Amino acid sequence: MSILLGNLADALNAKLHGDKNCRIDRIATLQSAGPGSISFLANHRYRGYLSETRASAVILSPADWPECPVFALALENPYLGYAKVASLLNPESASPQGIHPTAWVSTKAIVDKTAWVGAQAVIEDHVLIGARTYIGAGCVVNSQATIGDSSQLMANVTLCRNVVIGKRALIHPGVVIGSDGFGIANDNGIWVKVPQLGTVRVGDDVEIGANTTIDRGALEDTVIEDGVKIDNQVQIGHNVYIGAHTAIAGCVAIAGSVRIGKRCVVGGATAIAGHLNITDDVYLTGASQVTKSISTSGVYSSWIPVQKSLVWRKNVARLHQLDEMARRIKALESTGKVLSGDES
Structure with missing residues (x-):
């Protein structure tokens, strides 16, 4: 489909610089864009490509507009503008309705007539599937699970018993929600399973x-509040509570009984130890190791950025000598041979 640039400006509440009748039919990067394309500049690292772009128009900030050689839509959050334009130019196709002949649906399940249940899917007893919901091929929805209106379960998703999914959820292939948490008790060196009696509410x-x-x-239940966005291959343990509009990047591991506040960002490969509380509006940079609760909003980091191997090895060697170095410095300071930090 195509949209007039003026209509895009209205949809974004953006300042239009150029011809409102310019027709846009696709979105592309600054480097690859051609006539009919709209591009965006949201990261200053790519500013060098702006002067050479062949796009018909660019979404950018007001500060970058004077350097733009083509038509422009200027707004304070160009990346958000890009997201909205991408959705407008690429609307989702209508979902099918009905039940695939190879799906197995319990006669005790309730499936809205506008929903779709795909090939080889299994829907067990007392499941409730809302209007316009899409259940992809190979999904398994165990007994008494509930899926809200307009949600999408892509191929091979598993919802275990009693799981509750809200409206307009998008659950990508291979997700498992509601499997048993890692609960074990030690009986003289032998591990005894602790029954997992709660569920997951999304x-x-x-x-x-x-x-x-x-x-x-x-x-108690594991809870994922409204608007949370979770990336691929994330592990969320039992009894975790994640506040609304938090974003969690790939390969994060969150141990049991962690509470994360609203509007947090958890960088990729971060590990969060169990039974911790993280307040609202916390940003954890990638690969952080969180071992204590965080009660003040802000940006937190705990990992060493990459460096040349030889430098890293030397630093690790020094790390193992810190106790001895501290002892020697303390001894020298006590004899007056080392100046304290406030002396000149």
Whole structure:
């Protein structure tokens, strides 16, 4: 489909610089764009490509507009503008309705007539599937699970018993929600399983990336609030509570009974130890190791950025000598041979 540039400006509430009748039919990067394309500049690292772009128009900030050689839509958040334009130019196709002949649906399940259940899917007893919901091929929805209106389960998603999914969820292939949490008790060196009696409750407008796993609660439920966005291959332990509009990048591991506040960002490969509380509006940079609760909003980091191997090896060697170095410095300071930090 194509949209007039003036209509895009209205949709974004953006300042239009150029011909409102310019027709846009696709979105592309600054480097690859051609006539009919709209591009965007949201990261200053790519500013060098702006002067040479062949796009018909560019979405950018007001500060970057004077350097733009083509038509422009100027707004304060160009990346958000890009996201909205991409959706407008690429509307989702209508979902099919009905039940595929190879699907197995319990006669005790309730499936809205406008929903779709795909090939080889299994829908067990007392499942409730809302209007316009899409259940992809190979999905398994165990007994008494509930899926809200307009949600999408892509291929091979598993919802275990009693799981609740809100409205407009997007759950990508291979996700498992509601499997048992890692609850074990030690009996003189022998591990005894602790029954996991809770479930998982997922709010509205949640997206969960491929092959992510979310464990059911032990006694209380695991809760994912409205608007949470979770990337691929994330592990969320039992009894975790994630506040609304938090974003979690790939390969994060969250141990049991962690509470994460609203509007947090968890960088990729971060590990969060169990039974911690993280307040609202916390940003954890990638590969952070969180071992204590965070009560003040802000940006937190705990990992060493990459460096040449030889430098890293030397630093690790020095790290193992810190206790001895501290002892020697203390001894020298006590004899007056080392100046304290406030002396000149």
